[in-house]
Amino acid sequence: MNILFVHQNFPGQYRELFQWLVAQGGHQIVFLTQRKGLPEAKGARIVVYKTHHKPAEDAYAPTKYWEECVGNGLGAAFAAERLAAEGFRPDVIIGHVGWGELTFLKQVWADVPIIGFYEYYFLAQGGSVGFDPEFPASEHARFMMHARNAVNFANLHSVDLGQSPTLFQRDTYPEAFRSKIYVEHDGIRTDKLRPRAEASVPLTRLGRAVTRDDEIFTYMARNMEPTRGFHKFMRALPRILEARPNARALIIGGNEVSYGKASGAKGGYRAEMERELGDGLDWSRVHFLGKVPYAAYREIIQVSRCHVYLTVPFVLSWSSMEAMSMGAVIVGSDTPPVREVMTHGETAMLVDFHDHEALxxxxxxxxxxxxxxAHLGRNARAHMVERYDFTTRCLPVHLEKINGLVPRGKAIALPR
Structure with a gap:
């Protein structure tokens, strides 16, 4: 089969599916992305495209995001035209809707089916905006959020089939979208993400490595920001460290912003919290590890006695489910996307997002x-294996959906 993947940040949500298809051999696979400097992928071709246009910083706010998406869409379409001129014709196109990259591909290959990843419909109510009263929505939020959905509406008929990884994400979309979207997670490699009793993490400040014998608790987010409850976690630290004099907090994440409004303070939200907490916290036992390699991240979760995962009603982090696969005992936020995957008292302990004292x-x-x-970690892993394992649970569903859009002779064999 000829397969075209499209995602501006290779490999994005297609990490496992892309790797699995490449490993099978016999397919002609092209991945179209904006990400530069990637090594060659054996068994596939990675093609870098440039956005055709970027809006000016002072562009009209309600249409600025759409302008950016159109630039991405045209850049991807022009790259697709070059592929077509070389003789490449995909049997199926698989890509993310949210950055506009799929918008014009039907103008290149009108009858090639497209499976679009529907990650999130921007909500003025019921989502991340205005959920935390500490960060109230602006008076124009309802207009700005709806304007950002222009790319979703533009792709409603360009995409033949949609995918959302969770029901929460699918249900952010209006009814007009839902009948087209199937719900199946990208998949968790539970065979690779396991508990590991011998895991250890070197801490320079401590002068040794910590293990499961140490009293370690952890927090992780791509970036330390309010959407992922960083401020709530930090405000819980003084009481935790006072009550547990041997405990240490290991914090993974960058100091930028992935979602929502950036901090107005120099040094970002981390600096804000450092100033707020001041001398009321034993900073010698708080370890900011930054963004760490994937292997190091696994070891950190594997030594953790308690992993904290917080989020407003928004896209659920892969890391939360990967931690479950590794048998982590999780204290999470009692918010809709978390409740879909974690059950209080069975696979995690859930607390009110807004109550850092309860946390x-x-x-x-x-x-x-x-x-x-300890039973929470065991149950969490069992739940991941049964419901979200990539190879045995999620992959067969994705292949079935792909095969349903292509001629029978092109179908991909299902894994045993």
Whole structure:
């Protein structure tokens, strides 16, 4: 089969599916992306495209995002035309809707089916905007959010089939979209993401490595920001560290912003929280590790006695499910996307996102009596294996959907 993947940040949500298809051999696979400097992928071709246009910083705010998406869409379409001129014709196109890259591909290959990844419909109510009263929505938020959905509407009929990884994400979309979107997660490699008793993490400040014998609790987000409850976690730290004098917090994440409004302070939200907490926190036991390699991230979660995952109603992080696969005992936010995957008292302990005192109490309980909560980690891993394992659960569904759009002779064999 000839397969064209499209995602501006290779490989994005297609990491596992792309790798699996390449490993099978026999397919002609092209991945169209904006990401530069990638090594050659054996068994596939990576093609870098340039956006055709970027809006000016002072562009009209309601249409600025659409302008950016059109630039991406045209850049991807022109690259697709060059591929077509070389003789490449995909049997199926698989790509992300959200950055506009799929918008014009039907103008290149009118009858080639497209499967679009529908990640999130921008909501003025019921989503991330205005959920935390500390960060109220602006008076124009309802207009700005709806304007950002222009790319979703532009692709409603360009895409033949949609995919959302969770019901929460699918249900952010209006009814007109939902009948086209199937719900299946990208998939978790539970065979590779396991508990590991011998895991260790070197801490320079401590002068040694920490292991499961140490009292470690963890927090992770792509970036330390309010959407992922960073401020709530930080405000829980003084009480946790005071109650547990041997505990250490290991924090993974960058100091930028992935979602929502950036901090107006120099040094970002981390600097804001450092100033707010001041001397009321034992900073010697707080370890900011930054963005770490994937292998190091696994070891950090594997030594953790308690992993904290917080999010407003928004896209669920891969890391939360990967932590479940590794048997982590999770204290999470009691918000809709988390409740879809974690069950309070069975696979995690869930607390009110807004109540950092409740968060602190729950983390302290887990650290004090890890044996009383160990079943949560075992159950979490079992749930990931049964419902979200890439090879046995998610991959067959994705292949079935792909095969349903192509002639029978082009179908991809399902894994045993």
């Amino acid at each position: 602190a109490r729950q983390v302290i309980e887990v650290l004090e009596a890890p044996g009383d909560f």
